[in-house]
Amino acid sequence: MEKTLPKIEIIEKYCKGCHICVEFCPKDVLEMKGFYASVKNLEACIKCMQCELRCPDFAIKVITE
Amino acid sequence: MAFDYEKYLRPGKLPHIWCPGCGHGIVMKGLIRAMDTLKLDMKNTAIVSGIGCASRLPGYIDCCTLHTAHGRAAAFATGVKMAKPEMNVILCGGDGDGTAIGGNHFIHACRRNIDMTYIIMNNYIYGMTGGQFSPCTPTGHKASTTPYGNPDPGFDIAKLAIGAGATFVARGTAFHANQIDKLIVEAIQHKGFSVVEILDDCPTTYGRRNKYKSVIEMMNRLKEVAVPVKAAEKMTAEQLVGKVLTGVLYKEESKPEYTAEYAKVIERAKAAK
Ligand SMILES: Cc1ncc(C[n+]2csc(CCOP(=O)(O)OP(=O)(O)O)c2C)c(N)n1
Ligand code: SF4
Ligand code: SF4
Ligand code: SF4
Ligand SMILES: [Mg+2]
Numbered sequence: 088m089e090k091t092l093p094k095i096e097i098i099e100k101y102c103k104g105c106h107i108c109v110e111f112c113p114k115d116v117l118e119m120k121g122f123y124a125s126v127k128n129l130e131a132c133i134k135c136m137q138c139e140l141r142c143p144d145f146a147i148k149v150i151t152e
Numbered sequence: 153m154a155f156d157y158e159k160y161l162r163p164g165k166l167p168h169i170w171c172p173g174c175g176h177g178i179v180m181k182g183l184i185r186a187m188d189t190l191k192l193d194m195k196n197t198a199i200v201s202g203i204g205c206a207s208r209l210p211g212y213i214d215c216c217t218l219h220t221a222h223g224r225a226a227a228f229a230t231g232v233k234m235a236k237p238e239m240n241v242i243l244c245g246g247d248g249d250g251t252a253i254g255g256n257h258f259i260h261a262c263r264r265n266i267d268m269t270y271i272i273m274n275n276y277i278y279g280m281t282g283g284q285f286s287p288c289t290p291t292g293h294k295a296s297t298t299p300y301g302n303p304d305p306g307f308d309i310a311k312l313a314i315g316a317g318a319t320f321v322a323r324g325t326a327f328h329a330n331q332i333d334k335l336i337v338e339a340i341q342h343k344g345f346s347v348v349e350i351l352d353d354c355p356t357t358y359g360r361r362n363k364y365k366s367v368i369e370m371m372n373r374l375k376e377v378a379v380p381v382k383a384a385e386k387m388t389a390e391q392l393v394g395k396v397l398t399g400v401l402y403k404e405e406s407k408p409e410y411t412a413e414y415a416k417v418i419e420r421a422k423a424a425k
Contacts, residue, residue: 096154101166101167103171103172103173104172105173106173106366106367107173107367107368107371110368110371111371139154139155140181140329141178141329142177143170143175143176143178143181144166144167144168144170144177145157145158145161145168145177145181151153151154152153
């Protein structure tokens with residue numbers, strides 16, 4: 088079966104650029120792009136939800152079916 | 153599926169006031185997930201705080217909230233619980249608010265064993281006012297008022313709570329985000345005074361002064377020092393040096409709860425007429 092990818096939404100008006108989601112993603116999916124977090128490699132995402140769980144600012148959502 | 157935090161937040165309040173990487177936001181999310189797990193009725197739930205960055209938390213959550221005077225959350229919350237014993241009463245605040253100016257209210261709420269849950273965000277410092285040392289600042293660490301290192305020994309909040317009579321005491325950290333809601337759920341379910349200490353980070357006023365290069369370094373320190381109580385049982389005293397126990401540290405179910413005891417007083421007074 089083909090792997091379904093989530094949609095990762097980063098809400099820039101809430102993101103404070105703390106790096107937490109980038110550093111603690113186990114699959115190196117995210118990166119900092121300028122001030123904000125951004126998706127670098129969605130293909131590698133395992134939908135572990137760590138980034139969403141840890142973000143102190145409600146700024147990242149991992150939307151799965 | 154993404155967790156719907158917004159459902160519990162007052163509209164238009166984000167972004168919140170906390171600095172980049174401040175753990176208070178992580179704790180607030182844990183509390184929201186706990187409220188969701190327990191399906192708490194927002195109209196029957198009060199969150200009460202004192203003053204400080206941590207104490208700003210209730211302002212974001214769309215239930216009954218009270219932002220009171222510095223150190224006085226326990227006093228106001230006790231008033232709410234006595235007037236409405238059926239209400240879920242949750243207190244929150246920082247280490248400074250709870251153990252310095254509010255230390256007396258804290259120990260007496262523990263002593264009474266009144267059915268409330270106290271979430272104390274311990275970032276070892278007075279964050280809001282620019283980083284003065286608190287009773288939880290570790291010995292030797294730097295604050296704006298201890299630039300040459302703090303000579304005082306720090307409080308152990310959990311031991312203080314147990315000694316004063318709290319009947320549920322737990323500890324987690326802002327790094328162990330997925331444990332926060334589970335500890336709060338157990339604390340709210342417990343009938344009696346419950347204390348949940350969350351070891352937190354204040355990158356702005358504590359991290360900088362104490363040579364943490366980044367929020368990530370502060371998070372990694374929390375990861376390294378925390379040892380779950382179960383794991384600690386198999387460790388030697390030597391291995392536990394510099395570690396902090398996490399999980400449910402104390403639970404006692406036989407001690408009478410205060411509002412129930414007070415209801416009996418009311419009955420006795422009525423019968424005495
Ligand atoms: C009666 C009174 N004294 C002092 C203050 C100033 N003050 C505001 S917040 C604070 C300390 C807050 O520290 P803490 O509770 O640890 O919260 P944090 O900001 O670290 O989250 C102090 C001393 C005040 N607001 N009221
Ligand atoms: S869900 Fe997990 S793997 Fe995917 S981006 Fe977030 S932290 Fe990385
Ligand atoms: S954890 Fe949140 S606030 Fe921090 S960089 Fe990622 S999205 Fe932005
Ligand atoms: S000063 Fe410290 S405690 Fe206050 S919001 Fe900033 S990081 Fe958090
Ligand atoms: Mg503090």
